[in-house]
Amino acid sequence: SRGGSSTSSTSSIALQSTATTSGEVIVVSTTPIPEMRPGTSGLRKKVEVWQGEHYVENFIQCLIDTAVEKNGGKMLDTIIVAGDGRYHNSEAIQTITQLLAANGVNNIWIPRNGIMSTPAVSAVIRRRTASGDGSDGQGVAQGGIVLTASHNPGGPGEDFGIKYNEGLGQPAGEDFTEALYEKTLSISSYKTVSNSPVVDLSAPIGTVYKIGSSSVTIIDPFQNYLDTLKECFDFNQLKEFGKKEGFKMLFDGMHGAGGIFAKRVLIDELGLPESSLMRCNPLPDFGKCHPDPNLTYASELVEKMGLLPDGSATTSVDVASLPTLGAANDGDGDRNLVAGAGFFVTPSDSMALICDNWASIPQFASRGGLKGVARSMPSSAALDVVASARNIPCFITPTGWKFFGNLMSSKEMFDGKDYTPFLCGEESFGTGSDHVREKDGLWAVLAWMSILAKANESVENGATLVGVKEIVEKHWATYGRHFYCRYDYEGVDSNDANKVMEFIRENYVNGDTASIKTESDIKLADAIEFSYTDPVDGSKTSKQGLILNFSLPSGDPARVVFRLSGTGSSGATIRMYLEQYEKDASKHGMSAPVALKELAEEALRLVKMEETTGRDSPTVIT
Numbered sequence: 001s002r003g004g005s006s007t008s009s010t011s012s013i014a015l016q017s018t019a020t021t022s023g024e025v026i027v028v029s030t031t032p033i034p035e036m037r038p039g040t041s042g043l044r045k046k047v048e049v050w051q052g053e054h055y056v057e058n059f060i061q062c063l064i065d066t067a068v069e070k071n072g073g074k075m076l077d078t079i080i081v082a083g084d085g086r087y088h089n090s091e092a093i094q095t096i097t098q099l100l101a102a103n104g105v106n107n108i109w110i111p112r113n114g115i116m117s118t119p120a121v122s123a124v125i126r127r128r129t130a131s132g133d134g135s136d137g138q139g140v141a142q143g144g145i146v147l148t149a150s151h152n153p154g155g156p157g158e159d160f161g162i163k164y165n166e167g168l169g170q171p172a173g174e175d176f177t178e179a180l181y182e183k184t185l186s187i188s189s190y191k192t193v194s195n196s197p198v199v200d201l202s203a204p205i206g207t208v209y210k211i212g213s214s215s216v217t218i219i220d221p222f223q224n225y226l227d228t229l230k231e232c233f234d235f236n237q238l239k240e241f242g243k244k245e246g247f248k249m250l251f252d253g254m255h256g257a258g259g260i261f262a263k264r265v266l267i268d269e270l271g272l273p274e275s276s277l278m279r280c281n282p283l284p285d286f287g288k289c290h291p292d293p294n295l296t297y298a299s300e301l302v303e304k305m306g307l308l309p310d311g312s313a314t315t316s317v318d319v320a321s322l323p324t325l326g327a328a329n330d331g332d333g334d335r336n337l338v339a340g341a342g343f344f345v346t347p348s349d350s351m352a353l354i355c356d357n358w359a360s361i362p363q364f365a366s367r368g369g370l371k372g373v374a375r376s377m378p379s380s381a382a383l384d385v386v387a388s389a390r391n392i393p394c395f396i397t398p399t400g401w402k403f404f405g406n407l408m409s410s411k412e413m414f415d416g417k418d419y420t421p422f423l424c425g426e427e428s429f430g431t432g433s434d435h436v437r438e439k440d441g442l443w444a445v446l447a448w449m450s451i452l453a454k455a456n457e458s459v460e461n462g463a464t465l466v467g468v469k470e471i472v473e474k475h476w477a478t479y480g481r482h483f484y485c486r487y488d489y490e491g492v493d494s495n496d497a498n499k500v501m502e503f504i505r506e507n508y509v510n511g512d513t514a515s516i517k518t519e520s521d522i523k524l525a526d527a528i529e530f531s532y533t534d535p536v537d538g539s540k541t542s543k544q545g546l547i548l549n550f551s552l553p554s555g556d557p558a559r560v561v562f563r564l565s566g567t568g569s570s571g572a573t574i575r576m577y578l579e580q581y582e583k584d585a586s587k588h589g590m591s592a593p594v595a596l597k598e599l600a601e602e603a604l605r606l607v608k609m610e611e612t613t614g615r616d617s618p619t620v621i622t
């Protein structure tokens with residue numbers, strides 16, 4: 001059997017089956033548990049909820065049943081189970097493994113120590129072959145169960161989550177998650193095994209456990225992902241650039257899964273010094289930090305990059321002493337924050353810059369450049385401007401990575417066009433491409449390192465390096481700047497949050513905007529509610545955000561988007577996205593919150609934020 005002879009191409013210890021205890025399949029009665037509907041990215045709940053009786057079991061049985069249904073009634077053959085290392089990771093892996101085995105999944109892959117970043121899981125699904133080396137690039141796993149609540153805090157009292165990725169490595173679509181949810185409402189039993197051996201997650205790569213008739217294999221977390229990145233970037237070039245005088249990198253793993261991958265790539269492969277890493281050891285509670293790489297929660301890195309919490313530069317710091325490139329990843333390593341010395345790059349700008357500089361990135365350059373780009377609706381139009389200037393088709397999707405997956409995999413399906421090589425991203429600190437079907441924090445870091453390497457190609461050793469700031473400012477001078485900022489109102493009462501949305505819908509989207517008076521010379525032009533028809537599968541998604549379009553005295557456009565977060569585990573989070581275009585380069589130096597202050601105040605007044613929610617300020621500004 002495949003699993004039984006599994007070995008690893010990189011590990012020097014290629015073990016055969018070591019433990020062979022088998023469990024007996026048992027059927028356990030259960031009853032439906034309410035509120036198991038997955039959100040934007042899987043089901044997220046407080047860890048204590050997951051620890052409740054039958055909770056993980058119910059959800060996983062329904063997940064398996066849904067996957068089988070989608071597989072034409074056939075049981076899945078190969079599944080990977082991995083998590084971001086948060087509290088309850090190892091326990092859940094054991095439970096899930098037992099359910100998979102009892103249901104008859106032949107091969108179950110678990111990364112050594114149970115920890116993988118989300119993009120690395122996607123790479124395994126796409127590439128790992130039965131022999132483990134992935135040399136023909138044809139993955140055999142039909143899916144992956146990813147244990148993560150992404151950027152939400154972990155530990156007792158905090159969040160745990162489970163999501164499912166399908167055969168191309170992409171997050172399951174809404175049809176899948178809705179079908180799963182339906183099943184959770186009527187489940188009456190699940191299958192598991194009695195007397196199952198406990199899988200030692202720290203066992204050497206290649207160790208195989210037999211549970212029932214299934215093989216559980218401990219696999220190398222890094223290999224397939226590393227192979228993928230090596231196809232995207234020129235590791236030799238990056239290694240050389242890393243040695244260049246004056247270059248310094250600082251990577252903040254926020255104690256999430258991304259840290260071990262950063263260490264493997266930046267230190268072991270690219271030869272950067274260990275001092276380039278901070279918080280790269282995964283911890284079950286992320287060291288009590290909120291592992292979301294934004295200006296508020298990555299405050300330590302932000303400060304070390306010579307930045308204030310509002311993204312502007314600290315005036316007292318000598319820029320030359322700061323790292324050239326600073327970056328942070330979230331809990332599961334798919335989000336990224338990028339900064340230069342004393343300079344914060346907004347995620348929307350980051351996408352636009354990567355698009356404009358595709359020639360610096362071998363993955364795109366070697367395939368004739370970008371053929372398509374996409375951004376989520378609330379992200380700024382910075383990408384659109386570049387795409388239009390460079391004649392690249394640009395798609396605007398609802399929030400959620402799954403929408404990009406469809407576009408990237410469209411190939412023959414969509415007008416006979418193949419939109420790969422493809423770049424996509426979201427304002428929520430997600431950037432990625434067609435190399436996997438998830439956003440990828442480390443990929444974004446290497447993309448920026450590649451841009452820097454190219455920009456400094458002819459800079460003599462010892463001379464001052466061209467920095468992130470110069471590169472972005474030059475970009476703005478060419479394309480104009482999209483001032484951008486997001487206000488989050490976290491933990492708002494759900495009724496109040498819905499009231500705010502309903503008020504906007506009633507009064508502005510369905511109301512007569514022409515009669516609305518603003519208090520400044522920023523005028524409300526119109527209001528719409530965003531909905532989307534997927535060009536690939538025709539599926540429709542509605543209520544994806546309320547957009548207030550404004551006109552500025554300069555004639556430049558501005559807009560404010562309101563949306564409820566789909567990733568929280570309790571209460572509601574109202575997000576307010578502010579965007580204002582400025583062509584005039586003499587005004588590009590302003591800090592974003594300052595440039596957007598008037599627009600923010602106008603929008604908050606119009607939607608009666610304080611009156612309805614009692615909040616006079618946001619919890620997060622980023």
Ligand code: G6P
Binds near residue numbers: 041400402430568575
């Ligand atoms: C997850 C998804 C992203 C999405 C984000 C939105 O991270 O993977 O694709 O942008 O959630 O989160 P929100 O809280 O705004 O719904």
Ligand code: ZN
Binds near residue numbers: 118150330333334335
């Ligand atoms: Zn994440």
